[in-house]
Amino acid sequence: VREGDLGAFAHADVPFERLVEVLNPARSQARNPLFQVMLSFQSARQTALQLGDLTVAGIDTGAVAAKFDLQLTMVEQFDDSGAPAGMAATFTYATDLFDESTVASMATRFERILAAVVADRSTILGDVDILDSVERSLVLEGWNDTARVVSGVSVLDGFDAQVAATPGAVAVSFEGQSLSYAEFDARVNRFARYLVSVGVGPESLVGV
Template identity: 45%
Template sequence: LVGFFVNTLVLRTDTGGDPSFRELLRRAQKTDLAAWAHQDMPFDRLVEVLNPERSASRHPLFQVMLTVGQSLGAAAPELDSLETSLVIPELRIAKFDLTFGFQERSSGDGDPAGFDIVAEYATDLYDARTVRAVLDRLTRLLTAVAETPDTPIGELDVLAADERRQLDTWAGPRTRAPQLSLDQLFSGKAAATPDAVALVHEEQRITYAELDIWSNRLARHLTARGVTPGSLVAIHLERSPLLIASLLAVLKAGAGYTLLDP
């Protein structure tokens, strides 16, 4: 047979217990070696046997690809009567949502000299600025674990100082958490300012009183249909004021909700 044969290994790494990076490497090594023992299993056959739930929006088994390549040398081949140079072709299509390619780099005498990292990404999911930020955080993480490999991974910070300041700005000053639930806070606000605008959707302006009435009616309906505290209610609605009223109604009935994508 003639062709380009690459078999994909689907890997899962257990991060439970907040291990150190050194311990995480041991776990990853164990998982990888176990997977390599079955590397001749065709990936298509694996998908056929597992038969995962299919979705047009994502790969069924993994969304991030990692490749590691050894250094092939930086010198172009020498051919009689020809001038040669190395050229990396530019790809216009991303095979997966996100791919990280690690290429080992060697010094002139052949000693290891680090890695080059290339990211390939689907442009309908990411833009260049986002992927650059991800690469910066990955580099920051790798630098940290190389310096302190025994630090628990939960204590490793991937954010730059300006990103951390931005998060603090978005979060605002810390305050004591309210004792009331979300639906109780809303009901209190509706009682205090019933005519104030609670929701704006396109040309609609919904007051707190209107939203409170809608959600109360639906909450009573849910309760009559058997929804009790601890129940889980599926909500299947497009984005609209009725969606917000439904969320509040479920909470007022004492239940939890899960949103279904229309």
């Protein structure tokens, strides 16, 4: 990553338009031709030019246009003495893809990640909890609550009974192809034997 970044910085003076021209990616009016999400870090201070009694400096016009689907801009802040005074973050987004509440939730989660890393530099990003208590309850205890009680009959028992009762009936249909219960059962058994052959046993977790 370091070598790749340094190589990119070594060519930072190449105009973006020239880069697009050379790479010549497939054009689309629906998205940026090279990437859709950008993180930008601005560390340079805003300069001002003093001409006698006249001070010339750049100002923020307030006009914002989203050039990408989503952009996060981080800007260093300085106080009057020139000392670092934190950072400001701004999200710019395409309103036909995101609404304000969605981007606000992204900002909140990003803030949680930053707070966790600042508190403990050894924190692994994958271990940072980005859900609040309400979201965790909704997602983990609500939407993902798959516990069911079916009078002592398991899903597998019910499926086996259906295979025995109607082996020729259609069990699954997708994109113009169909499998009968007998065909589906045969595929399930083949897949089960394969899992056993690679060491999967009782209580093993398998993503399907």
